[in-house]
Amino acid sequence: MVAVFNKELLSWYLITLKLKETVEAGIPNLQETATSTRSLTLLEQPQKQQQQPPLSESRYILTNGSRDNVEEVSNPSDSEWVISIREKLEQACQDDAASSWAKLCIYRIPQCLREGDEKAYIPQIVSLGPYHHSRKRLRNMDRHKWRSLHQILKRTNQDVKLYLNSIKELEEKARGCYEGSITLSSNEFVEMMVLDGCFILELFRGTAEGFNQLGYSRNDPVFAMRGFMHSIQRDMIMLENQLPLFILDRLIGLQIGEPDQKGLVAKLVLRFFDPLMPTDEPLGKNDRNKLESSLEYATTFDPLSDQCGLHCLDVFRRSLLRTGPQPSPRIWIKKWSHAARVADKRRQQLIHCVTELRESGIKFKKRKTDRFWDIKFKKGILRIPRLLIHDGTKSLFLNLIAFEQCHLDCSNDITSYVIFMDNLINSPEDVGYLHYFGIIEHWLGNDAEVADLFNRLCQEVVFDINDSYLSRLSEQVNQYYNHRWNAWRASLKHNYFNNPWAIISFVAAVVLLLLTSAQTFYGVYGYYRTRY
Template sequence: MMEGHKLRYLQLLLKRKKENIETYISAVGELEQEARKCYAEPNSLSAPMFIEMLVLDGCFIIELIRKFDRRDPTCKNDPIFKMGWIMNSLQRDVVLFENQIPFVVLLRIFELIEGPNRHDRLIRRLILFCRNLYPGGKIENGTERKVEEIKHVLDLVHGNWIPSVKEVCVNVDEGSRMRQWQFVHSATELTNANVAFEKKICKDFFKVEFEDGVMLMPPLTIEDRTECFFRNLIAYEQYFPNTTQPNFVTDYVTLMDSLINASGDVEILSECEIIDNWLGDNEVVANMFNQLTLSITGPGEHFLYTKVFGRVNSHYKKPWNRAWAALRRDYFNSPWAYFSFFAAL
């Protein structure tokens, strides 16, 4: 269905700019060999077909984010903007791992349309277009990266979400390198060990803390596109070299998979306003996180939540914490129980 929209956008672009298609084919053709090297597998398309694909997709993306940003009068009669489900689908498709085209191609086409030295405008528009996909707090730091370092749109979305290396304090110690840390128990089991969960609003979505028996976590909104968003970022992180920087998205999903084993765990996190479940069914959310970590490489040497896991497990192993939680659950589970206790005392 989208092929027709791509051709329509290309025709509108050429008409608006009063140019012919050869200008764009020639400009992108200069990048053909560089673009082919960006793909993991050899591309069997001939040179004309490969260039045509890059021009068609590149012009469509740039025109789409331009219209989305400006909301010009032509959008009123544009089928893409008239139906919300199409826009939601396009926002998801733009970050699909298999849909990426080299960012250098987008830059070249953008320069032809908007003029040179306006790379910040392209980055800002792409981030604005994909903003609704982020399931939680995000850092608007995309413009801080050198444009030459951006590989594609998915890389831009990933880099805009994670904290910069200068800001993050990696919770890693030597024990993690020997894989001596252990996964934490589910939210239900931790609640039975006197662990409380609290929502914490902060700029860094991946910042999770454990202090005095309380796990502080940023809020997470889960809707129809959240699983797809997580999957594609995890897939992208699987290609990262083994450096000192953690795989933020993979590590975060690993944390959530540890905390969530069943619908009851989702209910606990929802009651604490950590999870905002737009799907409605807690079982669906639980299955989502349980499936996300299948068939991927687990946390590496620099697991983001090593110290958090260590502190939580140390708290869980203390018998007094579980005894106190059982006392509160069995004998002080309502305000009237406290009144009765003090009256008897």
């Protein structure tokens, strides 16, 4: 057994030696092959460098300190990196297409504006459109959206496929209205447009015609005129929570049998969002006639016109401005700021605050008009229309300002008005003074909250002070403020004519001074007369 075992070990030992000799004999051939390959690589290297695509990267390692032994080590991830960059460039080329920007009208709020009050831009109850479609806490309203669609189909005896096919035709146009790419598939996007659009129209028509007429119960949790409706209105007026107006026009056109009609939705928008109006000044017949006769512009806002708005927020803004403020030539503002567009709060000063203007003799009076932005100044009197401030005013103004900041074909009239009021109001005392004259009415806790509201509305707003419709008026106010005689007269009135007793004392002092002067005059006159 031992002999046999030793013989097997000997056989394995001989096999191992044979393999070792074979491997050692093949190594020189491999080295020669590698050397020749490297030589060929160095000879072809200039040609390869000319054919190399840009952004490629190579690393050279010097072996034994000699340039002759150069080994090229390529990064295996270079090709994937270049491919990813090219894909991003292709996407940028698609995003830069002129057609995509021309349709854009529903924007994401810039981060610089969100930092002020993010809650004012994000819906709290219902999501409309793709931006907040995936929020879990807003999905509770989805079942009510399906209820509205079911009620429409039941009331009109129509098939849902009619709505889906019709909106499918407008899908590409609707996608172009939103900023950035929408990750929803074609079917998901069309379903969302139909569902959200029908929900909006049911709210509009229910407010105008009555929800009972549409088939809803008087105890309905959503489709009824309750306090819950006010929160829904606040969500529906937000910039990120909009649907294109032509989608709503098509959906209501299908319901009434006129798919190509336009303008009816804009009329319903004004009726639905009327409670959010920042003014409710009641006008008598004489005041309304004066208002109509004082219009300086030929065109007025017509909600039934073909070009009546881009979405609900745009329609609401147009209705606020109506005829629209007419900008005046702006030259004087240049001495306030040398920058064309600035975000610095210190350089957005259009006018002094109420307290300072009062010291210069400027008076404040309420102007009877339902156009809250129509401010006038004449003969030292600043006439400002009544402004109603409620718990939804902040969100409303912030979204209107954001739309004016984002949309290129949009004036800055609301922004100009808010900044003007922000300049007027620096303290609760300023609010109290305007409230005393009926210029500001608010449902907030105290005057300090109103002052804080205006001071925070335009913190990060980029505003062109040379492009404000109130620039000429501000120039007139500041010229009056800088006149010293006006300040002296105001100081005299404030110190000596602020109450009846002060007036009596002043008159008595003047009379006493006159009598004393007369007595002195006659005393001196009598002395010289008797002497000569």
